[in-house]
Amino acid sequence: MQKCENCNMPFSWGKITKSIGWLYKPINCGTKHKITFLSRCRVVALGTLPFFVFTYFLTPFNTYNVNIGIALLIAIFIILIAPYVVKYRRE
Template identity: 40%
Template sequence: MQKCEVCKNKFSWKELLLSIWSSYKPVKCSNCGKRHTISFASKFIVSFLIVVPAVIFGLLIAPGMGLTKTVTFGIIVMIAFIISMILPFFVRYEIKPKTNKA
């Protein structure tokens, strides 16, 4: 699980999950107050792990099983939800250096 880059305080699974679910909202360390933002690579991984299984199921597996569109959609949502539960173990956050806007 991800730790703060400054004080090594461990972020909770819940904090990281809520960050992912709220469009990658930055996570603030409860110990030192530093804000961590999700890395670009992690955003790609999240998108890939949600979209690819949904597309494969929706376009390849569900039609072969004869599932209705409503059932297919429900299963896709369930798949995305289950995958999102494990994402906090894989995503990486980093401290972005402040840029001076003069």
């Protein structure tokens, strides 16, 4: 995962998740780091693609609870993966 070029502080999974959760809030360790535009696109793609595939190509199960469960699993998957696909740059 990425580190700060100034103070070598690693951008931990938690810090990045929090940053994304607060609508791409910059990560600040003394130096402000902003998420890159490409990274935002990746997060959006990561979030949209599985839902799209699930809804349109895999016939959703008839049980409402199962659908919610799968949607939740996808959401958890996105949250787990997102910090690994984003990049930050110094402001």
